[in-house]
Amino acid sequence: MPFRPSANIAELRESATIAVSQRAKALKAQGREVIDLGAGEPDFGTPAPILEAAKRALDEGATRYTAVEGILPLRQAIATQGNASFRGTEAIAATDVVVSCGSKQSLYNACVTLFGPGDEVLVPTPSWTSYYEMVQLARATAVEVHGDPARGFKVDVERLERHATPRTRGLMLNSPSNPTGAVYAPEELRAILDLAATRGWWVISDEIYQRIAYDAPAPGALDVAPRRDNLIVVNGVAKAWAMTGWRVGWTISPPAVAKAMTALQSHTTSNTATVAQYAALAALTLGEPVDATVRAMVAEFKARRDAALPILQASRALTVLPPEGAFYFYLKVPGAGRVPDAGGAFCQELLEKAGVAIVPGSAFRTPDWVRVSYAADKAQVIEAARRIVATADAMA
Structure with a gap:
């Protein structure tokens, strides 16, 4: 056939x-x-202490299904890390965290959950190739917003507003950037987040490279956002901890969005590998080693x-x-x-x-x-x- x-x-x-x-x-x-x-x-x-923690988890029976959204200790660790940055009034709870099979699935979950036919999503360009395809898979339209090469292709409020229409539903952000290596300064991020809040747009902030910054720390959205009711933060262990093959990513989102993404994931992959979740927990909690x-x-x-x-x-x-x-x-x-x-x-x-x-x-x-x-x-x-x-x- x-x-x-x-x-x-x-x-x-x-x-x-x-x-x-x-x-x-x-x-x-x-x-x-x-x-x-x-x-x-x-x-x-992958750092040796993480490997050792994964081996211990296997010896202790970490081979069965977990909750779709991930093991509670890992989600608590992610929430604790998020709260250390966030200065708003809506504290992050473990129930706001969904652990997925890599940050790629986290991004996909967010796009499919938030966007649909007729929606437009602003994508600062150049951006990681999968953003455009994920928006398309959600049956929405990716709108390229080309940044200024003199500023590392970063976009600003004026460029975003020029490309916005009544159909604009959301915005993809990535800092540090793949492919340019550009990092948004705190005031640049804050201005973009303020615009999105004013216009009623969802913001998906991909922060997978946040720990790989050289001359100054790379701020995340939670560092500057006064509120997070329209914010989905995506991160994972792949890049900073050299754990690409472990396939552990996550989202921090408003409770209703987290619940919807958990339902979606329950019908696709269900939980990410149990032992990988314990390895990610070690990455986040072992500290100095x-x-x-x-x-x-x-x-x-x-x-x-x-x-x-x-x-x-x-x-x-x-x-x-x-x-x-x-x-x-x-x-x-x-x-x-x-x-x-x-x-x-x-x-x-x-x-x-x-x-x-x-x-x-x-x-x-x-x-x-x-x-x-x-x-x-x-x-x-x-x-x-x-x-x-x-x-x-x-x-x-």
Whole structure:
């Protein structure tokens, strides 16, 4: 029987980051030497105290179903962490927390629960590729709001208002940003949250990279929001604790939204893996043994950034956005404005001739740009930066 995709998924795009990784692996399998800077995944191992806590949990029988929304101690720990930041009057309770199979599912749950046909959702652009597709899966419309490259592509109140209509229902935020590494200052976040509250918009704040910031702490929405009745905060253990494969993310939301997302999740994945939840609990509660490892990882990311940044900035053909957080460089490449999908053409040239895999900016709705991850060995990052510059200058 011929396959015809349903209308639900007919317009979905393949994840560009996964496609790049697959192509790099294919070349490696052919014996090619490839530096893969496409993945958004820390190259560190999960901290040993977390592994030990997971092993103990298994020995103690953490192999059965849990509540759909997650084990109570983990949700209490997440609520406690949220309350340490939040200065509003609505204290966060464990019942406001839903633990999911990674922050990707948390984001999806929020989009499908909050948005539907006829709704428009403002998406600061460039943004992580899955935001646009998740909004589409909710049968809403993602509205691209392009930020100013001179400000790391961050959006402001004026840009958001220019793109708003009576159908605007919500806003996606991400700081530190994937793909640009930009970090919103407290006053910038506060202005956006005030606008959303005034206009009656939901705000989904993706803070998965919050702990990976270099020159100043990255504020979260709860740090500046006076209220949270229109706010869904998304976070998880994947990036800061090098736990991508454990698949634990969560939302903090108003009680009615948390209840609705729990009901949705009960009909999809149910609870995330039990042992992974205990590992996440250890990440949040063990304190200094784990926190010291996280600080060391962030310091190494900063060292890589600081080593590669001047190499990239020396190119006569690249525009480089210095990242303030996350672990990505965002680069404007030769041919921008002249060559259709200049970023895609550059990525192909770089991979096939120089053996470096990066992600085209078209994945993030900015086709003149490319994303370069520095979640790799420092020596490889430096060598890749040199190859990127050589390729760019040769193409200019």
